[in-house]
Amino acid sequence: MSAPDGLLVVDKPAGWTSHDVVGRTRRLAATKKVGHAGTLDPMATGVLVLGIGRATRLLGHLSLTDKAYDATIRLGATTVTDDAQGDVVTTVDASGVTDAAVAAVLATLTGAIEQVPSSVSAVKVDGKRSYARVRAGETVELTPRSVTVSRFEVLARRGDELDVAVECTSGTYVRALARDLGAALGVGGHLTALRRTRVGPFSLDRARTLEQLAEAPSPEQLPVVPLDAAVAASFPRRELTDDEAVDLSYGKKLAPTGAPGTVGAFSPQGRCIALVEDSGGAARASVVFAPAGS
DSSP states (O other): OOOSSSSEEEEEETTOOOOHHHHHHHHHHHHHHHHEESSOOOOEEEEEEEEEGGGGGGGGHHHHHHHHEEEEEEEEEETTTTTSSSSSSEEOOTTTOOOOHHHHHHHTSEEEEOOOOOOTSSOEETEHHHHHHHTOOOOOOOOEEEEEEEEEEEEETTTTTEEEEEEEETOOOHHHHHHHHHHHTTEEEEEEEEEEEEETTTTGGBBBBBBHHHTTSGGGGGOEEEEEHHHHHSEEEEEEEEHHHHHHHTTOOHHHHHHHOOOOEEEETTTTEEEEEETEEEEEEEEOOOOTTT
């Protein structure tokens, strides 16, 4: 037997790629149908949300949600990758940077901002990942993108190192925030540690390490958040009649929900039939999980 359909929240270890974690989980869950929402760099740790079975259809929608991080930024040095894994390009004495100066720049990097992703990001340029082009020796210039940083706050300072908390929309690069903070201060900066503490409603208190997951007696006993519960926790809810559940499960449009974004549509029996979005004056299914009554 394989693990049930749903979400598994993993505390990713340092040094592992997100794909490494998916591969390990496929063995633990006894199924190849495992994917992840929101890639974490190998140096990063923390919340990695995995979808199992039919819940893999949720992942593209979960990746649009907000995220939270704890990070450490070192001022006074820039690197090729904007983090500690890249070669140092420049070093500057940052001892004269005051807390007030840091706070002033943080304010400019909070709210709705235009951010240029790190050149070693996974952003595609003419169909090829930016980081692959950089590693091939190409010079890559990425265009700015609109992101929202709702929190960028210093928790502690140790000389040139800043421990910070970041809350932001998906698509925000914390490495780029470190780079831009250092640049604005005139001394450069890069990320030395990153831990994701939350993806949407799923936080570290629900996450389990791979070692803990390996202790499950069987795949069916992995701590999977069931599909229905995962949708209910992640999206606004619309209650359907029996007739609406049947119509929706077979691709028919319904009256609009009146809610912005994605909504989980549930049958009278509590089963999530689909994710729906208003478009063209009607609610249309963007993902159908199963025919009503199945």
